[in-house]
Amino acid sequence: MEIMNRCYTHAKKRPVKIVQFGEGNFLRAFVDYMVDIANEENVFDGSIAIVKPISYGNIDLFTKQECQYSVLLRGLVDNEEYVEKRMITSVDSICDCTTDYEAYLSLARIETVKYIVSNTTEAGIKCDETDKFEDKPAKSYPAKLTQFLYERAETFNYDSTKGLIMLPVELIDNNGDELKKCVYETMDRWNLKSEFKDWVKESCIFANTLVDRIVTGYPKNEIEEIWEQEGVQDELMVTAEPFALWVIESDKPINDEFPLDKALENKKGMSVIFTDNHKPYKQRKVRILNGAHTSFSLASFLSGNDTVLESMNDPVTFGFMNKTIYEEIIPTLDLPKEDLLNFANQVESRFKNPFIRHELLSISLNSVSKWKARCYPSVKRYIEMNHELPSNLTFSLAALLCFYQGIRKEMGYLVGIRNEHEYRIQDDEDILNFFYENKDVDNLELVQRFFNKTNLFSDVELKEESIMKISKYITDIKIKGIAQCIKEEHLYG
Structure with missing residues (x-):
């Protein structure tokens, strides 16, 4: 040859x-x-x-x-x-x-x-x-x-x-x-x-x-x-x-x-x-592409999916992602709407690529800092524009807190349980210690302590309302499961 x-x-x-x-x-x-x-x-x-x-x-x-x-x-x-x-x-x-x-x-x-x-x-x-x-x-x-x-x-x-x-x-x-x-x-x-x-x-x-x-x-x-x-x-x-x-x-x-x-x-x-200014394009990528990844991946994993492609083939997760992008992220960005819609369509095609096996657990690495950088700016802007919480992005944070609730700590990671099977939770040591030390507190206390730890929502008018809503979502997720919550709360479209 x-x-x-x-x-x-x-x-x-x-x-x-x-x-x-x-x-x-x-x-x-x-x-x-x-x-x-x-x-x-x-x-x-x-x-x-x-x-x-x-x-x-x-x-x-x-x-x-x-x-x-x-x-x-x-x-x-x-x-x-x-x-x-x-x-x-x-x-x-x-x-x-x-x-x-x-x-x-x-x-x-x-x-x-x-x-x-x-x-x-x-x-x-x-x-x-x-x-x-x-x-x-x-x-x-x-x-x-x-x-x-x-x-x-x-x-x-x-x-x-x-x-x-x-x-x-x-x-x-x-x-x-x-x-x-x-x-x-x-x-x-x-x-x-x-x-x-x-x-x-x-x-x-x-x-x-x-x-x-x-x-x-x-x-x-x-x-x-x-x-x-x-x-x-x-x-x-x-x-x-x-x-x-x-x-x-x-x-x-x-x-x-x-x-x-x-x-x-x-x-x-x-x-x-x-x-002469690359920042709007970076914002578009971080908020739509990376923000979508971060907002649906942990919820999708907890609902039983293992890859991005499986998530896209799951009508509930796919609908959740679409509603998040088109109703809660795109309206908060300043680039021309047509440009944003075209980019979102490309993101969807990329996530559906049958030749790429992108593991949700790989995406989950350092999710706390990722959510803060990729999703929180959309949350903050949405609140400024609408004076209410964006339901899907708020739910995605509740799913993150559920994902991070491990049963034990091992060298360099926490161990979580999904459908009776163990999975690894990987993040900075400080974050892992926080979740392990707070694994037995009630949901409301967990959210309050998490906000204090990460300084999230300290700069918005709806901090107390967000604490109540996220803690309720956590309770519902534990009782009903991710998919049922998304359906009952009309978080997919």
């Missing part, structure tokens, strides 16, 4: 325009996929040089396959099953900066390089005070990037046209601003010359970004069958859902030179949005 390589893909040689920190599944199924389409549509004509930023792992498979691989998209588009397999030829090369520092620095000397993309995990954009300029390379990503920028500035004699655009996709708030802050701090700590500092500040852009795509990774259980069907061995294949969103916030317009939005115009469910 043939091996996936440049001979097989007939990859065209293109100038390197992007240096990418990270070789993981997400970047390859998201950024590299989009760039590949932009090349095919003749709107970009650039390739990617990947930098493996940490010592863990190796790049042997990339070398073996000459950085060629395929992306397999599977899911629902317009409520119909969608499958797309694309050979990705946008990656030109890969180097390990921890073992070949010179190869890494040589990328900074490539005249056509314009963009830096990174996904070094949420922990990646942090300074390390032990980093030194003389390290080859420095340990932290911001310090490595500072070394890279210094090499480029020196090579091109501080030419302002050779500045770079940083596009971090790490999942932290204001990722571009945080990366810039770390680079500036590193430059100051290393006492680098003022000419370099001025060049970075005046010639480089650090964009805040928001990314959204579920990437399910290497299809280990199906790979032999896929290879047989395609007639080629691809050990770097990555699978993902069809939906993709990349929001890029920049003070200066960059869409003319990086026209991924134009490239994806005809790809349903995929979009790149250039804006």
